[in-house]
Amino acid sequence: MSGEGSRPGRRSGRRPGKVDTKAAILDAARTRFAESGFDKTSIRAVAADAGVDPALVHHYFGTKQQLFATVVQFPADPEVTLSTIDAAPLDELGATIVRAVVTVWDSPAGPGVVAMARSMIAGEPTLARSFLLEVVLERVRARIATAADDGHARVALVAAQMVGLLITRKVIGLEPLASMPLPEVVAAIGPSMQRYLTGEIGAAAG
Template sequence: MARRTGRRPGNPDTREAILAAARATFAERGFDAASIRAIAAAAGVDPALVHHYFGTKEELFRATVSIPVDPAELVPGVLAGGRDEVGERLVRTFLAVWDSPVGTAAVALLRSAVSNQWTARLLREFLVTQVLRRVVDQLDLDPAEVPLRGALVATQIAGLAMMRYVIRLEPVATASPDTLAATIGPTIQRYLTGPLDAG
């Protein structure tokens, strides 16, 4: 009997093959440089199957990092209500997600990123392309400053996540979202829209 060649047909293993190929491709190339076509080729499937199982590249990326929340749905709330309170609203939104039941997946990802370079790259790509870029792109900032501003915001958000959810440093671990938004929000606001020079 002749052995069949060609692309893998749709079967229960196809979804996992696509996810494995996507994780490797996103970690190696980053979100922007990865393409559905390259991921499909790595998985040995037709690009149409990738779209069938996961929809868009953004949806596939979220599936690879196991984040059950779509930042595209949350960012409009962060940006609503004026530019000068974005920092506080960003902290409130972050805490609302991470304090909820879906936050356990994010905490697991953060723990893994601390000790695994591959996971760290995926988490970095997720923060930059799916969260921070969506916020800073709407603030009419100097394009030359956007990377630094986004990275500075990430230091605060990642630090808050680590202290509240992993290390559980008190009183941050049990502080109310209102307290944390009021105290950390202004720092994030300065990183987003304040002066970056020392003068």
């Protein structure tokens, strides 16, 4: 058998190893999430696009949320921060979000968060939007939603506040905010966040 004949084809037979399989899953997930968003993407659909069993997706990446965090290269498990926010009393939700999120930014994972944010905003705004509204803030929105107000405008305002804080504190380093101690950041930003979540914001609160 010639060397050429023994060379494995790129698209035939089993995938040569788990690295290729994981890469195929990530490629498929990145495309699906970008085109359909988080809510409308399923593990089964990602697996079908990658040509693997859904069990492999779970094996390598865990839940859909963990897969999405890997796709956007989030350097920490978002569930840790989200669990802290979930446990906060409703009247302390604004301050808790600021405290929990800025703690991650100020941790060793912080540079990775900034790099991820820059990459998504510059190159994949659909993924950035899905990550913020469908993963990070959806559980918050579900808590504050009422029959008269679904909470979408409120969490969009929260996202705007936090993205602005990330850019001023970590990207452009605007002083004194860039070096402000965490308790002062929480005291300054928390009340505005709480108003967005549960206070009056014009027509949306009517």
